[in-house]
Amino acid sequence: xxxxxxxxxxxxxxxxxxxxxxxxxxxxxxxxxxxxxxxxxxxxxxxxxxxxxxxxxxxxxxxxxxxxxxxxxxxxxxxxxxxxxxxxxxxxxxxxxxxxxxxxxxxxxxxxxxxxxxxxxxxxxxxxxxxxxxxxxxxxxxxxxxxxxxxxxxxxxxxxxxxxxxxxxxxxxxxxxxxxxxxxxxxxxxxxxxxx
Amino acid sequence: xxxxxxxxxxxxxxxxxxxxxxxxxxxxxxxxxxxxxxxxxxxxxxxxxxxxxxxxxxxxxxxxxxxxxxxxxxxxxxxxxxxxxxxxxxxxxxxxxxxxxxxxxxxxxxxxxxxxxxxxxxxxxxxxxxxxxxxxxxxxxxxxxxxxxxxxxxxxxxxxxxxxxxxxxxxxxxxxxxxxxxxxxxxxxxxxxxxxxxxxxxxxxxxxxxxxxxxxxxxxxxxxxxxxxxxxxxxxxxxxxxxxxxxxxxxxxxxxxxxxxxxxxxxxxxxxxxxxxxxxxxxxxxxxxxxxxxxxxxxxxxxxxxxxxxxxxxx
Numbered sequence: 001x002x003x004x005x006x007x008x009x010x011x012x013x014x015x016x017x018x019x020x021x022x023x024x025x026x027x028x029x030x031x032x033x034x035x036x037x038x039x040x041x042x043x044x045x046x047x048x049x050x051x052x053x054x055x056x057x058x059x060x061x062x063x064x065x066x067x068x069x070x071x072x073x074x075x076x077x078x079x080x081x082x083x084x085x086x087x088x089x090x091x092x093x094x095x096x097x098x099x100x101x102x103x104x105x106x107x108x109x110x111x112x113x114x115x116x117x118x119x120x121x122x123x124x125x126x127x128x129x130x131x132x133x134x135x136x137x138x139x140x141x142x143x144x145x146x147x148x149x150x151x152x153x154x155x156x157x158x159x160x161x162x163x164x165x166x167x168x169x170x171x172x173x174x175x176x177x178x179x180x181x182x183x184x185x186x187x188x189x190x191x192x193x194x195x196x
Numbered sequence: 197x198x199x200x201x202x203x204x205x206x207x208x209x210x211x212x213x214x215x216x217x218x219x220x221x222x223x224x225x226x227x228x229x230x231x232x233x234x235x236x237x238x239x240x241x242x243x244x245x246x247x248x249x250x251x252x253x254x255x256x257x258x259x260x261x262x263x264x265x266x267x268x269x270x271x272x273x274x275x276x277x278x279x280x281x282x283x284x285x286x287x288x289x290x291x292x293x294x295x296x297x298x299x300x301x302x303x304x305x306x307x308x309x310x311x312x313x314x315x316x317x318x319x320x321x322x323x324x325x326x327x328x329x330x331x332x333x334x335x336x337x338x339x340x341x342x343x344x345x346x347x348x349x350x351x352x353x354x355x356x357x358x359x360x361x362x363x364x365x366x367x368x369x370x371x372x373x374x375x376x377x378x379x380x381x382x383x384x385x386x387x388x389x390x391x392x393x394x395x396x397x398x399x400x401x402x403x404x405x406x407x408x409x410x411x412x413x414x415x416x417x418x419x420x421x422x423x424x425x426x427x428x429x430x431x432x433x434x435x436x437x438x439x440x441x442x443x444x445x446x447x448x449x450x451x452x453x454x455x456x457x458x459x460x461x462x463x464x465x466x467x468x469x470x471x472x473x474x475x476x477x478x479x480x481x482x483x484x485x486x487x488x489x490x491x492x493x494x495x496x497x498x499x500x501x502x503x504x505x506x507x508x509x510x511x
Contacts (some may be wrong), residue, residue: 011238012245019242024253034198041200044238118253130216134253139216147415147422154216158208165246 007051014059015047020058022067029071039074043067117167121160124148128156129164200239207239211247211325261439296321296331304328305345318352319359346378353391365399375408386414450474450492450509461485465504468510471498 006112022043026036046066056062118126124146131142132153139157143150197205210226216333218226230237296313298304305311305323313321315333323329327345338354340347341362351359351374361368361377362380363384368377373391377384388408395406395414406421408414415422451472454465463485492498494510500509 008237008241009475012241016242016245037204038198038200041203041235041239043244045234048234048238058226114250114253129250133250136254144422150216154209154212157215158205158212161211161243161247162208165243191509 001066004131006183007055010051010055010059011044011048013118015044015063018060018063022063025067035074039067043070046070048196113167114164120163120167125156125160125163128153129160203235203239204243207236207243210240213241215247296333298333298335300330300332301329302328315352317354320350322348324348342377342379344379346376348374348376350374362398364416365397366421367396367398369394369396382418384414384416386416388412388414397421448475454509457485458487461507463505463507465507465509468508471509471511474498474511 019040022040023036026034026039030036030039043063043066047056047063050056050062050066118129121129127146128142131137131145132139137145139150139153143153146153198237206229210229213222214226217384230240294311294313296315298316303311303313303323305325305327307325311323312327313323313331315321315331315338319338321329322338324346327347328343329347330341330343332339332341336357338357338359339362340349340360347361349359349361349370351370351373353359353370359370361370363377363386364382366384366386368375368386371392371394373393374389375391375393376387376389379385381471386393386408386481388410390410392407393408395408395416396421397403397405400419449472451467454467458465465485489500492500499510501510
């Protein structure tokens with residue numbers, strides 16, 4: 001149990017911050033967008049289970065190794081034609097070894113990202129999250145304040161929590177610029193394919 | 197729903213419950229769920245981590261306005277009751293009043309009319325238009341029934357002879373106070389301006405009474421009763437060190453908030469009709485017009501133009 005609890009900490013500290021990178025990798029390499037969340041979840045399960053036995057030295061290279069294997073497994077199982085070649089995957093994995101911006105994101109940008117995430121919520125849901133998180137009201141007080149019942153507050157929060165977690169994977173900001181960088185490099189390699 | 201979605205939803209439900217506070221048995225159930233599979237565990241950790249990170253929202257230093265675009269009508273209506281109660285208390289000073297004799301009597305006002313009553317003990321009652329009251333006063337009891345409409349009470353407290361207002365199934369007992377009661381059928385609203393009142397359900401005497409204090413608003417519908425601790429517009433603090441007043445709003449329309457801010461702001465703020473209905477909650481320094489503007493733009497996507505002495509807000 002103790003061991004598992006320390007794996008929890010490691011997972012939160014070392015693996016979860018890689019999520020934006022993981023999602024970018026999956027979106028580029030998996031055609032079916034509906035399966036991306038499944039693949040991410042499956043990769044998390046595999047790396048967590050592995051870490052219970054032996055903690056890998058580098059969470060990042062281990063996670064991407066898992067992801068590559070996962071995609072290969074799935075492709076064989078689904079008998080789908082791979083969209084990208086393996087060398088593509090290698091290159092992406094290599095690209096993701098660049099200094100990870102996710103870790104150096106300043107607190108201020110983090111707040112901006114969170115506020116963008118709040119925009120994704122419905123008005124009611126956003127109000128509940130803001131009252132709970134910013135105004136530090138208890139769920140009971142939020143219910144009273146908004147004139148809704150406590151169960152509803154709990155449901156709004158559950159929904160808000162999921163969307164906030166989803167928005168950790170920020171497509172608009174950093175990743176867009178990273179994707180551009182990647183595309184630029186690709187187009188530099190093959191001058192024939194024009195990008196933007 | 198895919199398996200991943202199902203697990204994520206369960207994880208979110210547990211996290212929201214945990215955020216509320218888990219009882220002993222709930223915690224056991226949660227731990228059993230979490231330990232059942234790695235999939236459960238990582239889904240939970242992922243959401244929890246994002247939720248903890250959301251604490252950074254607090255670090256903005258500025259209060260975030262709470263947009264509530266679709267408040268329930270009756271809540272929105274009642275929010276103005278507190279402010280109206282304040283105004284009415286001032287009215288007591290100027291309105292000519294009629295003395296009410298002991299015994300039973302019925303007093304009504306027509307639409308648009310107002311009437312002020314004073315009782316022998318010094319208690320004052322103000323009836324707004326379209327209101328019917330029945331008073332029952334004797335040496336031992338001080339009781340008023342409100343059949344319809346709205347009345348403000350400024351009660352001379354007498355512990356041995358509590359002042360009671362009956363409104364449908366609600367019995368409101370004064371504990372040294374100023375308050376208003378309005379009734380429409382079985383819907384009753386009580387806004388307390390000063391002191392405290394106790395509210396009992398006559399039909400369900402075993403339910404705990406609701407105690408409401410200054411600035412509280414109580415809304416009762418059938419057997420439900422809601423107490424709101426947030427005042428509509430209230431000056432929270434007049435600090436001695438020269439810091440500006442902190443104005444607190446709960447779901448007030450932007451037009452009303454701006455009206456309040458304009459009392460303090462150097463620049464006059466104008467709100468276009470299309471933005472006036474945006475509902476705002478939160479606390480603002482009365483003189484921090486700049487901060488307020490930034491929050492509005494950030495939180496509501498309004499357009500703000502300004503010149504030397506005016507600020508224009510539109511949607």
